[in-house]
Amino acid sequence: MLKVDFLLAGVGGQGTILASDVLAAVGLHTGHDVKKSEVHGMAQRGGSVTSHVRWGDKVYSPLVGRGEADFFLAFEKLEALRHIEMLRPGGIVLVNDYTIPPLSVSSGSDEYPDDERIRAILGAVTPNYYLVPGTTLAEELGNARVNNIVILGALSHFLADVPPEAWLEAIRGRVPSRFLDLNQQAFLAGKETMDKLHTARNCG
Amino acid sequence: MKRLLSGNEAVAWGAWESGVRVAAAYPGTPSTEILETFAPMPDIYAEWTPNEKVALDVAVGAAYAGSRAMAVMKHVGLNVAADSYFYASMTGMEAGLVIVNADDPFMHSSQNEQDNRRYAKFARVPCLEPSDSQEARDLVGTALDISEQFDTPVLLRLTTRTSHSYSIVDLKGTRPPQSQAEKPSYRIDTAKYVMVPGNARRRHPIVEERIGKLAEYAETFPYNRMELKDRSLGIVSDGVAYQYARQVFPEASILKLGMTYPVPARLLRQFASQVKRLIVIEELDPFIEEEIRLLGIPVEGKSIFPICGELDQQIVRECAIEAGLLPSSARVPVAQPDKGLLPPRPPILCPGCPHRGVFYVTNKLKLVVNGDIGCYTLAFLPPLGALHTCGCMGGSIGVAHGVAKAGIAERNVAVIGDSTFFHTGIPALLNVAYNRSNTITIILDNRTTAMTGRQENPGTGRTLQGSETVQVEFEALARAMGIQRVHTVDPYNLKEVEAALGDCLAADEPAVIIARRECALMPEARKTWLPLRVDEERCNGCGLCFRVGCPAIVKSDVLDAKTGKPKARIDPLLCIGCEICAQVCARQAILFRAQLAEEEGGA
Numbered sequence: 001m002l003k004v005d006f007l008l009a010g011v012g013g014q015g016t017i018l019a020s021d022v023l024a025a026v027g028l029h030t031g032h033d034v035k036k037s038e039v040h041g042m043a044q045r046g047g048s049v050t051s052h053v054r055w056g057d058k059v060y061s062p063l064v065g066r067g068e069a070d071f072f073l074a075f076e077k078l079e080a081l082r083h084i085e086m087l088r089p090g091g092i093v094l095v096n097d098y099t100i101p102p103l104s105v106s107s108g109s110d111e112y113p114d115d116e117r118i119r120a121i122l123g124a125v126t127p128n129y130y131l132v133p134g135t136t137l138a139e140e141l142g143n144a145r146v147n148n149i150v151i152l153g154a155l156s157h158f159l160a161d162v163p164p165e166a167w168l169e170a171i172r173g174r175v176p177s178r179f180l181d182l183n184q185q186a187f188l189a190g191k192e193t194m195d196k197l198h199t200a201r202n203c204g
Numbered sequence: 205m206k207r208l209l210s211g212n213e214a215v216a217w218g219a220w221e222s223g224v225r226v227a228a229a230y231p232g233t234p235s236t237e238i239l240e241t242f243a244p245m246p247d248i249y250a251e252w253t254p255n256e257k258v259a260l261d262v263a264v265g266a267a268y269a270g271s272r273a274m275a276v277m278k279h280v281g282l283n284v285a286a287d288s289y290f291y292a293s294m295t296g297m298e299a300g301l302v303i304v305n306a307d308d309p310f311m312h313s314s315q316n317e318q319d320n321r322r323y324a325k326f327a328r329v330p331c332l333e334p335s336d337s338q339e340a341r342d343l344v345g346t347a348l349d350i351s352e353q354f355d356t357p358v359l360l361r362l363t364t365r366t367s368h369s370y371s372i373v374d375l376k377g378t379r380p381p382q383s384q385a386e387k388p389s390y391r392i393d394t395a396k397y398v399m400v401p402g403n404a405r406r407r408h409p410i411v412e413e414r415i416g417k418l419a420e421y422a423e424t425f426p427y428n429r430m431e432l433k434d435r436s437l438g439i440v441s442d443g444v445a446y447q448y449a450r451q452v453f454p455e456a457s458i459l460k461l462g463m464t465y466p467v468p469a470r471l472l473r474q475f476a477s478q479v480k481r482l483i484v485i486e487e488l489d490p491f492i493e494e495e496i497r498l499l500g501i502p503v504e505g506k507s508i509f510p511i512c513g514e515l516d517q518q519i520v521r522e523c524a525i526e527a528g529l530l531p532s533s534a535r536v537p538v539a540q541p542d543k544g545l546l547p548p549r550p551p552i553l554c555p556g557c558p559h560r561g562v563f564y565v566t567n568k569l570k571l572v573v574n575g576d577i578g579c580y581t582l583a584f585l586p587p588l589g590a591l592h593t594c595g596c597m598g599g600s601i602g603v604a605h606g607v608a609k610a611g612i613a614e615r616n617v618a619v620i621g622d623s624t625f626f627h628t629g630i631p632a633l634l635n636v637a638y639n640r641s642n643t644i645t646i647i648l649d650n651r652t653t654a655m656t657g658r659q660e661n662p663g664t665g666r667t668l669q670g671s672e673t674v675q676v677e678f679e680a681l682a683r684a685m686g687i688q689r690v691h692t693v694d695p696y697n698l699k700e701v702e703a704a705l706g707d708c709l710a711a712d713e714p715a716v717i718i719a720r721r722e723c724a725l726m727p728e729a730r731k732t733w734l735p736l737r738v739d740e741e742r743c744n745g746c747g748l749c750f751r752v753g754c755p756a757i758v759k760s761d762v763l764d765a766k767t768g769k770p771k772a773r774i775d776p777l778l779c780i781g782c783e784i785c786a787q788v789c790a791r792q793a794i795l796f797r798a799q800l801a802e803e804e805g806g807a
Binding site: 011012024025028033034035036037038039046047048059060061062063065066067068078079081082084085087089101102103104105106107108110111112113117121122124125126144 | 208312313336364365368369370371372444447448450451516517518521536537538539540541542543544546547548549550551552554586587747750753755757758759770777
């Protein structure tokens, strides 16, 4: 029985929910049963946000269980660490190479983990982790907010069965038309980057 | 038409498709989006009321007057509406009334995790529970039909997961035709609708008889569904717990209850007799479990699964393995990397939040602060740590009055948001005025119901459906209650806040301070956003500005040569230019908007 579970995590305001909306719509478009779950309210205000998306022949629970996520998209590095055990050991995690220090870090009472530690923790769960310059690429395109779409583009590299139109159609249905070009560029930038990263990894 | 909808959106569609004409609610997570989705639909009336009790009275009135009606609230909202809920059960109505109630297991955004199925039994009202969005849509119409057939309000119980999960819904997209010419009529029946003791005594047996008939109806209710498979294990389940049960036990027999009160006794006995071991998988209280026990059927439930928090497939699986219902090989392998302690990322007051100015000053004056429900509750967290109690909607003012009457040495204040003040703060302020305590009530008037996503309220001048309307004047209202000491301040102006508080503290009488400044996330406020900047030459890294607790102020990589401490830096992506930190800085190292403009002009 087919099942693909996605976990998305980020900081309130990063577009985590929008990305999960797109992912759910793509699942629907490609003929799957789909469920999506997220938490509104207090968790959104600059706090840690997660969204669960499940595709399958028949999906029961709207939540992804611990150790069950096939793909984990993290829009911020600390949030990647916070939820990494949700990933199936050996699953694929795409991390936006971007730091948003929480208040306790900016006020100096906590330390933000360095990249070495981040890689060590991710690597302990899966060899298939990728740091994607999502926000950097989005900024190069002129708007940091499309970092979420860059990461979706990177994800599309791994979902070869999904036709590109399904992604673009889902994005079209969810962003204002004046930002459509920008979002399409962001998606393609993410995909190309991942194509290169993956090739480099496989050859190296 | 098939669409991916949240449970909340599906309820709105279900209400529209089954002919609900009047709907009322007070916003509350996880129920808020129901009325937001319903309000723009054609041929309906929907409103935000000041609180849930009023919402339910409004819906009852519409149903008395022959219109299908819906009241919507979160679980604790039904506590506020309980008085109305109980009389509505006694009287019944002329047209269908559905009370949509969203429980919040795990308290994602609530102060407690009460199980409102208890309210169904408490008031002899049937309780329906969807397990996905399709059922959420379908059960609204079913609830209204039951309401009319049995002359009772019906509780439609959602939980956070059914409210905020999206699944595929098949919609009709049409609404039953309504005769436009004919207005609904008001049928006078005082014996049924005037609940004086004499009438109420005659109604109570009718209510008891009604719940008996509903129990009979439950036996063949199509959403009470028996899925007979492997007979070694029988599971009774409801709501989203059914989804976890089915995922973890694909081969088990399940009796899924779509109506959890009253329970179908014969169906339960029949199911129990066909399975070897009977368990209940339900979130929160052992409600179904107790009902089954009352029938004398041996059953297990909370001895296996937790009473606190939400369930999910992992918890259900682990508990089942523990209880010997599944082999340990069923366990899903989970990596356990050594993560050490990660810095937490709790929800925080947004950069530029006007509440921050008030709390900075109450901290400076070392005041005891009794808080209320809203964004400002977050001020209890470090580094502000400025709020010392918070219990429920409208609680702050009464608690502060009680604290004052207890005769403590410190002065204490109540802080309450504009919408929360309308909700249940008004009678409490009236009590302060009437019974003369020196309580200082600070109304944090950010011109919106911010926490639930910025809804209209009686102070904003607009209704849910977008009409212009009156705006409450807090100052006049406080004076009309008999409070003479009333100040209005801009919370972005720390001197002004401190002066007003100083004046109130010097006096021994009830006082009100209205701290008025639009929520920084409002579209109008966004237009004025302008990030400030730290003058690195002047900053010596004293750290005073960090105590403001604004996420836009971060430690710079540059250390001060003398003190060796990191200087402050302002994140231009987060700062909106409220200038609170600039007022706090003793070395004038944070540039005000005017100084930035001057620099720009000079350059």
